[in-house]
Amino acid sequence: MSKQTFLGFARPDGRVGIRNHILILPASICASDTASLVARQVQGAVTFHNQNGCSQVGADQQWTMDIMAGFAANPNIYGTVIISLGCENCQMDLVTEAIQKRTNKPFRQVVIQQAGGTLKAVEQAVRYASELAEAASMQQRQPFPVSELIIGTECGGSDPTSGLAANPLVGCLSDLIVDLGGTSILSETTEFIGAEHILARRAVNETVRSRIFEIVHRYEEALHMVGEEVRHGNPSPGNMAGGITTLEEKSLGCIHKGGHRPIVAVYDYAQQLHDKGLVIMDTPGNDPSSVAGMIAGGAQIVLFTTGRGTPTGNPIAPVLKITGNKLTFETMRDNLDFDASPVIYQPGSMPKLTDELFELVLQTANGKLSRAEALGFIEIAIARVCNYV
Amino acid sequence: MDNAVIIEAKDNVAVAIEPIPAGVRASFCYPDGKQRAVNVCEDIAIYHKFAVCDIPCGSKIIKYGEHIGEASRDILTGEHVHVHNVASVRENLEKEESL
Numbered sequence: 001m002s003k004q005t006f007l008g009f010a011r012p013d014g015r016v017g018i019r020n021h022i023l024i025l026p027a028s029i030c031a032s033d034t035a036s037l038v039a040r041q042v043q044g045a046v047t048f049h050n051q052n053g054c055s056q057v058g059a060d061q062q063w064t065m066d067i068m069a070g071f072a073a074n075p076n077i078y079g080t081v082i083i084s085l086g087c088e089n090c091q092m093d094l095v096t097e098a099i100q101k102r103t104n105k106p107f108r109q110v111v112i113q114q115a116g117g118t119l120k121a122v123e124q125a126v127r128y129a130s131e132l133a134e135a136a137s138m139q140q141r142q143p144f145p146v147s148e149l150i151i152g153t154e155c156g157g158s159d160p161t162s163g164l165a166a167n168p169l170v171g172c173l174s175d176l177i178v179d180l181g182g183t184s185i186l187s188e189t190t191e192f193i194g195a196e197h198i199l200a201r202r203a204v205n206e207t208v209r210s211r212i213f214e215i216v217h218r219y220e221e222a223l224h225m226v227g228e229e230v231r232h233g234n235p236s237p238g239n240m241a242g243g244i245t246t247l248e249e250k251s252l253g254c255i256h257k258g259g260h261r262p263i264v265a266v267y268d269y270a271q272q273l274h275d276k277g278l279v280i281m282d283t284p285g286n287d288p289s290s291v292a293g294m295i296a297g298g299a300q301i302v303l304f305t306t307g308r309g310t311p312t313g314n315p316i317a318p319v320l321k322i323t324g325n326k327l328t329f330e331t332m333r334d335n336l337d338f339d340a341s342p343v344i345y346q347p348g349s350m351p352k353l354t355d356e357l358f359e360l361v362l363q364t365a366n367g368k369l370s371r372a373e374a375l376g377f378i379e380i381a382i383a384r385v386c387n388y389v
Numbered sequence: 390m391d392n393a394v395i396i397e398a399k400d401n402v403a404v405a406i407e408p409i410p411a412g413v414r415a416s417f418c419y420p421d422g423k424q425r426a427v428n429v430c431e432d433i434a435i436y437h438k439f440a441v442c443d444i445p446c447g448s449k450i451i452k453y454g455e456h457i458g459e460a461s462r463d464i465l466t467g468e469h470v471h472v473h474n475v476a477s478v479r480e481n482l483e484k485e486e487s488l
Contacts, residue, residue, distance in 0.1 A: 160436040160437070161436055164394060164396070193479075194457075194482070196483070213483045243437040245438070245472055245475045246457050246475060246476075247477055248458060248477060248478075249457035249458070252453040252455050325436070347418075
């Protein structure tokens, strides 16, 4: 098998998945517990706790819809069972329409209030989900070029080793994926602050350049409107204990994971990607919501760098945790997938480590479980503008 | 084996990659291969920063070749550089970039 292919699942919309899950999609918080019951009953089914879907302002509802549609359309999903309560703002027809704008993959619908309560809804949904799971189980993996891969990049629980080792390593991997025709997403707008001029230099054109400054200004403005400052939570206590002093220092370390290639596009939160190459997505620094945004955009795998060590996973895509901190790699071994500390302690080791990390990405694409998958971690978050109404 | 790293030639801080006790020499290598050492004047925790030259109050702290903040008081060579002596400053980078 050539080094530049992976074994994936073809989707009817032309995309390629690296997992073959059935998504049990709760359209609102009121359907989340029911969705959990269904997912527990069907092999290969995944779900998450949707805290939103109702009583939200328009912008927040839109983000919730974008995440739901993006998750259903993510190529790691074979098909979706949408479960709604019935009276929520994210109505079944709206959710279905949003999904159909992104993909033609199979879906089924269950409305709890129409089915006649939780138990009847569970019965209906388990039947649908098990039919989809049976069909999915017939599908074989086939070889695809790396150009079909979309990797999301994220950092969380950063310390100075993130900027010295793990982020530069992920940057080299990002370059490699882009050079092979694939797509890499740089995320976390809060962590561009103080480094936006460096990213802007790499924009392919004036539109992309001004969009980079625009998303940073927009973010700061949104916080100012509620009398807050991005620096109030950044750097976090853990960042500072680890040795990061200012948000600017954190940002300059953070952007290394975007490598060195030109930035070809800037996407709003959870929008479906259609460009190849290095792109930016406007996501918050909050890890689970940023990861969710990129996966809704179509990322099949996320490379997550950490200095302090974090457990973050996702129900839809493997999240590989990479640290450059040799102490953290020992103490948080159960949560971490890759040790990048030789970047610091063995000068000249970057090319070898890039190869090793690429190999791990291909193995993971081929089906190897990430640590977060093996532990069954499925918690997600959806970015928010303001309080519930 | 070096016990610290410096990222860019114009940086005025380096990062300890081992715990460095007060009075011990911190050695690091510049990107052009030039080796240098300074005595740290207080304990530097692993992955924390120290000054590689005197940094007067109000001047920029430089790491990755970029500004990461300003000295909020005079910092001497070998001193720990962190939240107690650095202030975060928001610069207008779009304006700076278009000059």
